[in-house]
Amino acid sequence: MYSKKKPEDLDCGIEVSMKIFGGKWKPCLIDFINKGGSLRPSEIHRAIPTATPRVLNMQLRELESYNVVSKKIYPGLPPKVEYSLTEFGKTILPIIAMLDRWGIQHKDHVKKADETMKVLRAIR
Amino acid sequence: MYSKKKPEDLDCGIEVSMKIFGGKWKPCLIDFINKGGSLRPSEIHRAIPTATPRVLNMQLRELESYNVVSKKIYPGLPPKVEYSLTEFGKTILPIIAMLDRWGIQHKDHVKKADETMKVLRAIR
DNA sequence: GGGCATAGGGAATAATTTTTCCCTACCGCA
């Protein structure tokens, strides 16, 4: 969590939404934890190797602080921790599904537009 | 538009979605242009005074390059330009509506969590 | 002991995005 110097407007619904699950890996984490039911950090790290453990830790901590995921710490050694989605977290699932569907549906259009721009930049 | 040094995965639906309307002012712009039907830049700027004209210009340019909005330039002076949502752009509306609804619904929860964190940080 | 696994954090750096400042050019008005 980083502290902000610019004020945020938490009466704007979109800003609230983005604050909670707008991070780079958060939708991914929410989706994956949902599918897994209850997951240990190491399982999550292995499943998303593109992100370093550190990043995932930080984003998990944020998600936890907003009660999107809950963290169960089992005492004893070796340490064991499990993350699972809360009921609140589950309310985000339909949104993530929608974002994903829209993106999949239109990715070709987006890729083509990127290509076109690349060509245009090369000419100019 | 900024050039990226890290690769992006345009086969991930969420990443595609975020790329297109994930910018700070983009959902706002899309929503507002939709409501207005067809708007001149100066009208948009006056409606969203929190953002400087420069930012809105840039985000409009990006939206245009992905064919989310279309730009009509009327020849003659003084210059006249009008932005409107394309059919493609309209497919984003339900998503924005959903994000907004979720945020409004849960903003109190989020505010409270922020408060709690602030207090905890102050104590420690 | 040395290596690997468990979970996690501090500090610095890099990448990305947003903002600020200041400029172009033309017309109309007083």
Added chain:
DNA sequence: TGCGGTAGGGAAAAATTATTCCCTATGCCC
């Protein structure tokens, strides 16, 4: 001529977010 309105962009600074590097600590196995 000077000011305001039209639309817009370059360059640099600031803010935000993500990443890398290198630590903590414990237990197990060879």
